[in-house]
Amino acid sequence: MNGQSLDGVDHRTHRAPSPPERPLDEAYERGHEDAVSVITGLCREMYRHGWVTGTGGGISVRQGDTVYMAPSGVQKERLRREDIFVLDRSGAVRHRPPNTALRVSQCCPLFMHAFQMRNAGACIHTHSQAAVLATLLPPTVAAGEFRMTHQEMIKGVPQHGYHDTLVVPVIDNTAQEEQLAASMAAAMRAYTRAPAVLVRRHGLYVWGRDYVQAKTVNECLDYLFEVACRMHAMGIDHTQVPPDCAECRQPK
Numbered sequence: 001m002n003g004q005s006l007d008g009v010d011h012r013t014h015r016a017p018s019p020p021e022r023p024l025d026e027a028y029e030r031g032h033e034d035a036v037s038v039i040t041g042l043c044r045e046m047y048r049h050g051w052v053t054g055t056g057g058g059i060s061v062r063q064g065d066t067v068y069m070a071p072s073g074v075q076k077e078r079l080r081r082e083d084i085f086v087l088d089r090s091g092a093v094r095h096r097p098p099n100t101a102l103r104v105s106q107c108c109p110l111f112m113h114a115f116q117m118r119n120a121g122a123c124i125h126t127h128s129q130a131a132v133l134a135t136l137l138p139p140t141v142a143a144g145e146f147r148m149t150h151q152e153m154i155k156g157v158p159q160h161g162y163h164d165t166l167v168v169p170v171i172d173n174t175a176q177e178e179q180l181a182a183s184m185a186a187a188m189r190a191y192t193r194a195p196a197v198l199v200r201r202h203g204l205y206v207w208g209r210d211y212v213q214a215k216t217v218n219e220c221l222d223y224l225f226e227v228a229c230r231m232h233a234m235g236i237d238h239t240q241v242p243p244d245c246a247e248c249r250q251p252k
């Protein structure tokens with residue numbers, strides 16, 4: 001698909017021509033329909049988990065050089081197909097919804113980091129309570145990173161095994177979502193193995209090679225964040241190798 005011929009957007013200003021372009025409909029090829037369905041469907045699913053309530057959070061999907069993204073400030077579980085923005089891989093809007101009041105998600109520059117720096121096929125942003133609470137755990141606050149080891153669900157994170165320590169960097173929240181972009185990029189450069197970035201008192205950005213992997217990793221991480229909080233409440237250190245792990249305690 002060529003963005004210029006699709007919509008005629010002025011790429012210098014990112015402004016749509018007038019009158020507004022046609023909506024996403026049956027005239028679009030199958031690939032576009034699938035990406036849009038993934039966004040609307042997953043947002044509904046994530047809403048049921050309490051991860052994208054109150055208009056917060058969302059998901060963006062990349063197919064080749066085309067990126068699909070929700071508008072800003074709308075209830076993400078009630079997105080309609082025609083509400084979805086289409087961008088190119090540089091983050092320039094190529095097609096906007098017919099409702100000209102809609103603006104692209106404020107998460108745009110953060111989603112673009114996942115696509116540009118990790119070649120991700122999807123990036124999920126949640127306001128999960130487990131993720132928020134994990135950023136406030138004492139060891140996490142002091143270290144600026146969430147650490148956990150010896151949990152089965154760590155195996156759901158690419159390049160991680162049961163005995164590995166999962167490390168997720170934590171960045172400080174800002175007044176506006178877009179202002180997180182620089183510190184998220186710095187964290188991604190510093191933590192090349194991390195599958196995600198936590199935002200203190202805010203939530204999580206997690207990516208994957210496609211939406212299936214991003215969804216899986218998000219679910220594993222959220223489970224781990226919740227377990228870590230509960231372990232902490234029980235007085236158990238989730239960052240330490242358990243003393244009964246024969247494999248880790250054995251002298252080499």
Ligand SMILES: CSC[C@@H](O)[C@@H](O)C(=O)COP(=O)(O)O
Nearest residue numbers: 054056057072073105106107177
């Ligand atoms: C409850 S408002 C939350 C937003 O400011 C922001 O954090 C967010 O995640 C969603 O931004 P949006 O621009 O609506 O896609």
Ligand SMILES: [Zn+2]
Nearest residue numbers: 056057177203
């Ligand atoms: Zn947010």
